[in-house]
Amino acid sequence: MSATRIHLKPKSWLWGTLTSIRLTVFLLLILAAVAVIGTVVPQNQPPTQYFSRFGEVWGELLWRGGFTRVYFSPWFLGPISLLAVNILACVVHGLPQAVKRALQPLTAETGLTLPERGQITWASGVDPHPLVSATLSRELGRYRSETLPGREIYLLERGRFRPVGPYLIHVALLLILAGALIGKFWGVDGQLSIDQGEVAGAFQVGPRVEQPLNFQVRLDKFQVFYYEPGGSPKEFRSDLTFIKDGREVSRATCRVNEPVSFGGLTFYQSSYGSQATGPIRLKVQLGDLTQSIEAPFRRVVELPGGRGQVIPMKVDGDFQGYGPAVLLAFSPGSGHPEVFWILKDHPELGEQPGPYRFTVESITLGYYSVFQVKHDPGVGWVYAGFLLFLPGLYLAFFRPVERWALVLAKTPQGTWQGRLLGASPRYREEFAARQERLLMELKRGTPS
Amino acid sequence: MISQILGIVMLVYLLVGILFLMAELWSSDRLENGGRIMLWLGLGIQTGALLGRWWESYHLALGHSPTAALAEKLQLIIIQVPLSNFYESLIFFAWCLPALGLLAFRRHLKGYLGALVALLSTLLLAYASFGVDSRIRPLMPALKSNWLLIHVVTAFLGYAAFALAFGTAILYLLQERRPRPSLPPLPLLDSLIYRTTVLGFLLLTLGIATGAVWAETAWGRYWSWDPKETWSLITWFIYAALLHARHLKGWHGRRIAWLAVLGFMAVLFTYFGVSFLLTGLHSYLT
Numbered sequence: 001m002s003a004t005r006i007h008l009k010p011k012s013w014l015w016g017t018l019t020s021i022r023l024t025v026f027l028l029l030i031l032a033a034v035a036v037i038g039t040v041v042p043q044n045q046p047p048t049q050y051f052s053r054f055g056e057v058w059g060e061l062l063w064r065g066g067f068t069r070v071y072f073s074p075w076f077l078g079p080i081s082l083l084a085v086n087i088l089a090c091v092v093h094g095l096p097q098a099v100k101r102a103l104q105p106l107t108a109e110t111g112l113t114l115p116e117r118g119q120i121t122w123a124s125g126v127d128p129h130p131l132v133s134a135t136l137s138r139e140l141g142r143y144r145s146e147t148l149p150g151r152e153i154y155l156l157e158r159g160r161f162r163p164v165g166p167y168l169i170h171v172a173l174l175l176i177l178a179g180a181l182i183g184k185f186w187g188v189d190g191q192l193s194i195d196q197g198e199v200a201g202a203f204q205v206g207p208r209v210e211q212p213l214n215f216q217v218r219l220d221k222f223q224v225f226y227y228e229p230g231g232s233p234k235e236f237r238s239d240l241t242f243i244k245d246g247r248e249v250s251r252a253t254c255r256v257n258e259p260v261s262f263g264g265l266t267f268y269q270s271s272y273g274s275q276a277t278g279p280i281r282l283k284v285q286l287g288d289l290t291q292s293i294e295a296p297f298r299r300v301v302e303l304p305g306g307r308g309q310v311i312p313m314k315v316d317g318d319f320q321g322y323g324p325a326v327l328l329a330f331s332p333g334s335g336h337p338e339v340f341w342i343l344k345d346h347p348e349l350g351e352q353p354g355p356y357r358f359t360v361e362s363i364t365l366g367y368y369s370v371f372q373v374k375h376d377p378g379v380g381w382v383y384a385g386f387l388l389f390l391p392g393l394y395l396a397f398f399r400p401v402e403r404w405a406l407v408l409a410k411t412p413q414g415t416w417q418g419r420l421l422g423a424s425p426r427y428r429e430e431f432a433a434r435q436e437r438l439l440m441e442l443k444r445g446t447p448s
Numbered sequence: 449m450i451s452q453i454l455g456i457v458m459l460v461y462l463l464v465g466i467l468f469l470m471a472e473l474w475s476s477d478r479l480e481n482g483g484r485i486m487l488w489l490g491l492g493i494q495t496g497a498l499l500g501r502w503w504e505s506y507h508l509a510l511g512h513s514p515t516a517a518l519a520e521k522l523q524l525i526i527i528q529v530p531l532s533n534f535y536e537s538l539i540f541f542a543w544c545l546p547a548l549g550l551l552a553f554r555r556h557l558k559g560y561l562g563a564l565v566a567l568l569s570t571l572l573l574a575y576a577s578f579g580v581d582s583r584i585r586p587l588m589p590a591l592k593s594n595w596l597l598i599h600v601v602t603a604f605l606g607y608a609a610f611a612l613a614f615g616t617a618i619l620y621l622l623q624e625r626r627p628r629p630s631l632p633p634l635p636l637l638d639s640l641i642y643r644t645t646v647l648g649f650l651l652l653t654l655g656i657a658t659g660a661v662w663a664e665t666a667w668g669r670y671w672s673w674d675p676k677e678t679w680s681l682i683t684w685f686i687y688a689a690l691l692h693a694r695h696l697k698g699w700h701g702r703r704i705a706w707l708a709v710l711g712f713m714a715v716l717f718t719y720f721g722v723s724f725l726l727t728g729l730h731s732y733l734t
Contacts, residue, residue, distance in 0.1 A: 021692050021693075021695050022696060024689075024692050025689045025692050025696065028686070028688050028692070029686070029689050035682045035685070036682060039675045039679060039726060231586070232585070232586060232588060234512065234513075234589065235589055236589055256590055257589070257590070257666045259665060268666070268668035372668040374669075379664060379670065383661070386657040386660070397650070398650075
């Protein structure tokens with residue numbers, strides 16, 4: 001696309017700049033630099049985070065300057081918008097001509113202007129036509145031939161559609177950017193947290209902003225499976241039921257990598273947790289004294305014997321595959337509080353600080369599961385862009401372009417003479433190899 | 449067993465590097481052919497070792513979730529491809545370099561260029577065998593996807609193509625500073641930089657696109673500005689700039705070579721830097 005444009009006179013300074021590759025290179029390098037900032041400065045943190053990490057002055061500068069949300073700030077959106085304009089201008093500027101060239105087959109007139117690559121003279125009485133057509137079709141596939149006054153011309157070409165390649169790539173990029181914009185403006189994106197057994201009718205789209213669903217969804221069951229007790233998790237699984245107008249319409253299982261769609265929204269397994277739904281019964285041992293106590297979730301409980309207090313901080317329905325567990329914070333009258341897990345089914349595991357020894361008698365707990373909920377009408381555009389990119393790259397970079405013309409004419413002596421003409425803008429090595437092969441084949445049966 | 453075989457492959461590649469260097473110094477065709485044969489041999493053994501690890505990993509997974517159905521077995525084979533942790537990525541990277549080198553450089557893969565490729569692979573294998581946990585671990589739920597195979601394969605082939613472009617660019621810069629008859633001529637090096645960059649750009653684009661499709665099915669977002677994603681985009685920007693800069697006057701040769709060097713720095717950061725220095729969705733190192 002560059003080669004053709006250099007010869008054209010730019011219409012104006014502005015148009016010339018917008019369609020220039022210099023601008024493209026400049027913008028791409030700027031975008032790379034701005035994108036680096038976003039990976040060095042942590043993004044989307046509260047302002048206090050930046051002040052404590054970078055100091056008053058720099059923190060303020062980063063926060064006010066938009067560097068804490070750099071991909072949504074003018075620093076990034078500016079160059080990328082300009083790049084989109086740059087791409088669009090180049091497409092508008094060059095695509096019609098590229099299409100015109102791709103639709104125009106090689107004509108005899110153009111064929112005759114190609115540089116000459118060799119000459120062949122056949123012996124008198126030899127008709128080279130069968131040899132020529134056999135050689136050409138074996139080497140390059142289909143050919144066309146035309147008869148001009150006093151001579152015949154065979155025309156062959158490969159890669160006629162190559163000039164369209166770069167424009168396919170650039171249209172693909174515009175599709176991807178358009179898809180991103182469509183998703184931004186017409187898409188919905190939020191989070192849904194449901195307790196096991198509960199029904200939800202709305203999801204969170206921002207801090208304290210809820211969006212109602214026009215149906216209801218119930219989390220029937222949430223499960224975590226482990227490869228082995230104490231091992232790594234194998235599967236997170238949520239069994240969901242969708243309810244519309246009071247009727248159960250469909251059931252589905254949502255896993256990581258296996259989202260579920262209903263009512264125009266898609267649900268992705270995002271995270272999970274468990275919480276106590278009732279008090280926790282603990283057995284507390286101090287010396288010979290053993291007592292059973294009831295500890296409400298996240299409430300302070302005075303321990304028998306008066307040697308400290310305890311708070312159940314967290315519960316886990318299946319702690320690393322070892323069954324239910326409670327995270328206790330124990331605070332002895334003086335000194336630092338200690339935090340430790342106790343496992344219901346494996347009281348022997350885990351260390352306790354003493355002097356008390358705790359065991360879990362019962363936990364009433366329930367899982368909750370968190371889903372990413374979204375509808376993005378831009379995804380199709382983005383995928384279309386990905387798909388268009390590939391034939392574009394193939395045509396632009398991997399499709400060899402060759403044009404050949406073989407002119408046959410009779411000499412005054414009555415023998416046949418051939419002139420091989422051809423050109424290839426790139427792929428010089430392949431072109432030279434083919435030229436050698438063609439000439440060698442065609443010269444068979446000539447007096448050498 | 450497979451780690452020992454990879455140790456042998458490492459020695460073979462080291463030998464290839466030495467043979468290519470000696471062939472260059474004494475301009476010996478025989479040593480060069482020897483190097484070439486050893487390179488094919490090393491690549492063959494390494495391919496066998498990778499397939500062996502794949503088989504082992506598949507059987508371990510089969511032990512965790514036994515199945516008799518053919519479709520489920522095939523699915524298990526696909527997701528158990530040994531590309532799921534840092535060690536496996538290193539040994540696959542070490543495989544990609546000579547494989548892609550033979551494809552992209554063909555008969556030019558000899559002398560200093562060939563030695564560079566072989567020694568880079570040696571280095572990667574050495575790092576993998578001495579500094580990295582090589583145990584096969586069960587797959588975490590996020591990685592259980594058919595996209596794992598195509599995403600990681602395209603990404604690492606892309607990295608390898610850029611590594612080849614980088615090596616060629618270094619030779620170009622050396623040759624330009626002080627011309628040496630033993631190094632390939634500048635126009636050839638320039639065209640090899642271009643060829644490998646185009647190949648890498650195609651593969652990186654495929655890697656990013658398959659990653660985006662996978663992210664859309666796993667997390668509901670095709671793009672999250674995760675550090676790995678962002679750095680792959682930075683890398684993409686730099687190589688896109690390189691491919692465009694070739695059309696500009698005055699940007700031929702040296703500046704293109706420097707861009708190839710800069711681009712590979714971004715590749716290295718995308719691969720190692722993001723994993724060690726930044727945290728995000730791609731933290732699969734531990």
